Amino acid sequence: MLSFPRAVPVSRIATTILRTAVVIAIVLAVSPLRPYLSPSAWPKNSQTSKVHPRPGQLLTTVELGHIEDTARRILDSPLKHPYKEEFGELGRRAQQLRGWISLANSSSSPGDRERLEQVIESTAQSLFPFLQSPPGNPRSSTPLADLVSSFHPRSRGIVIPTGSATLRFTFHSIASLREVLNSTLPIEIAYAGDQDLPPSDRWRLQSRFDNIRFLDVLAVFNDTTLDLKKGGWAIKPFAALASSFEEVIVVDADAVFLQSPEILLEQRKYRSTGALLFHDRLLWKDLFKERREWWRSQISDPSDALSRSLVWTEGYAEECDSGVVVVNKSRPEVLVGLLHVAWQNTREVREEVTYTITYGDKESWWLGLELAGSGYAFEAHYAAMIGWPSGSGEDGEAKLCSFVIGHLDERERLLWYNGGLLKNKKVDGTLFGLPTHWMVDGTWLKGARRTQMSCMVGERSSELAEEEKEVIRRSIGLAREMDTQFGF
Structure with missing residues (x-):
């Protein structure tokens, strides 16, 4: 049975709900049912927050019916063009999904849990269609649970997305990590099929380095809506999701470390939130007005992290350098946020919005976590x-x-x-x-x-x-x- 530790709640959650989350964790520890994710505190804006989990008790028929009705409304109203106006709505629906996952994990009733699992899977596949028809098991009705089950409990590692075009820098990076900084973290080399990183290139890497393995992201996600072979930066959030590591350090091939990357996993901000990001340069104050107005149109209740942002408060143009991103997928709010990040990098959404309004994948990381109500933190300084x-x-x-x-x-x-x-x-x-x-x-x-x-x-x-x-x-x-x- 795959079990996830209880997520550390974020500061915006009420004290009474924190107490509830602690009790839920105790119930989960003795539950014979496999959890999708660890119990987490309720998202602030979730409409389902009116249905509070009661450890050891059954949900009422009315409560279950309300959840199923809400899920049906989501299925009947899929997100559609123009995607520019759907980012915030997807975030609100993602917060509902997270709440239902918490209920499923705290349920003491096999019947209730089965109904909740059906709601979770149908909703997740509706919100994030790239979960559908995974190549390894196209007929699976539980692709989200299957994905979570592929994470090795308490595992940590580095994921370097690369292709033939960046292979040289991947050699440089791994050599520095292994032979200069003496990092012992396992490394996964993520790529989008044989056209992206041919077997001959993989053999060259493996002939030079130990403790690396290869991750074909197209073997995990159906590429129909992704087109990752031509997506460039778009592979990065999918590589993070597809990785077998629970705690993932996503590293660009050309990132240069001056300290061992293990230090990232011990940063206080990462340990408290489950997601650590790095700032871009402070540039172009009061320019790119459309970008800034769009962010504000989609974010109705900025988090504490965003409220400290100089991009948000003073009108600078670029927030995130995504050359290194650290995420803990064992925390449900982070995983759901990561699904939002990945959606922003699907082919239609990135071509219509993400890579048009902003530059590449950079801003999709904080925006996805923010809109999904996930905890995250930035380094203290801008670049x-x-x-x-x-x-x-x-x-x-x-x-x-x-x-x-x-x-x-x-x-x-x-x-x-x-x-x-x-x-x-x-x-x-x-x-x-x-x-x-x-x-x-x-x-x-x-x-x-x-x-x-x-x-x-x-x-x-x-x-x-x-x-x-x-x-x-x-x-x-x-x-x-x-x-x-x-x-x-």
């Missing part, structure tokens, strides 16, 4: 500059420039940066770069073209510690070795 001194700003203050952006841990130490070990992978595929300085909370000066560096001014510049430089130096050395060995 840092990690690069090289370049003269001085207008007032003589320090000025740092590069083609990458950096991120800090909760101790205010550099943790990782995006863009790879090359100085600028878009311009020169042979020139590696060893950054020397970093700065945080300054003012960004964005390069107009890809050939131009971006810079930061207005704050004190700090030199990288010698151990940080050594991590990058050794990683570059290994990258050069593999470029030669594998012909990149």
Whole structure:
């Protein structure tokens, strides 16, 4: 029996409901029925919150009937074009789904549970059609439960989505993680079928590295509504869902770590919410008005996390750098939020909305978690500059420039940066770069073209510690070795 630990409630949940959640967990521990997910506190805006779980008691016929009637209304009113206006509605329905999962897990009646499971599966497949007809079992009537059962209890690991186009950077990344930082976390290489990452490329990776395995996302999800072979960034949330790990660190192939990624799983914000995200650069204040107005049209009750956002409160344009995302799928609110993120990256939705109003998958992560009522947290600072001194700003203050952006841990130490070990992978595929300085909370000066560096001014510049430089130096050395060995 697959069992999930009780989720830690988020701050917006009433104290009385917290007490209820504790009792539910005790009931679940002795229940002979397989849970879909662990019991969780009720979502604030769920219409089903009027039907409170009563541990050890049966739901009344009226209560079950109300749930089934609500599910029928959802099935009779599927989301449709224009999807731009459906993001918030999907979030509200997802919160209802989460509430029903909690009821099913707390039920002491096999009959009640069976009826609730039918409601959960039919609703989940209606809201998230990519769950339907999974390639491994196309006739399954319980694809959500099947997906959850594929997660290995208490497992943690790294998922690197890649294809042939990013294979070189995947070699660089794994070598640094394994042979410089000595990370022992298992690694899954996620891809979208043989056209995306051919068997010959998989063999090359496996011939070089131990403790990696491969995850064909198209073997888990039906690609009919996804088109992940041509989707680029869109594979990332599906890779997170398809992974066998309960706790997943999704890492872009060109992310460069300065500390072991195990540290991510110990960050207080992650442990308290179950989802850790990283900020993008603070850019373009008061621009992209349509984007900001659309977010506000879909979010009626911003969470504490969003209320602290400078994008939300001060009108900046970009919130998230999705080069590293950490999620705990054993927490029901996080899993349901992740389903919303994945929906935003389905073919029709991304082409019509997600990749039109925003850039790639970046903003879909926080938006999906926010709309589904999930707990999540961002790093404390917006993105840092990690690069090289370049003269001085207008007032003589320090000025740092590069083609990458950096991120800090909760101790205010550099943790990782995006863009790879090359100085600028878009311009020169042979020139590696060893950054020397970093700065945080300054003012960004964005390069107009890809050939131009971006810079930061207005704050004190700090030199990288010698151990940080050594991590990058050794990683570059290994990258050069593999470029030669594998012909990149």
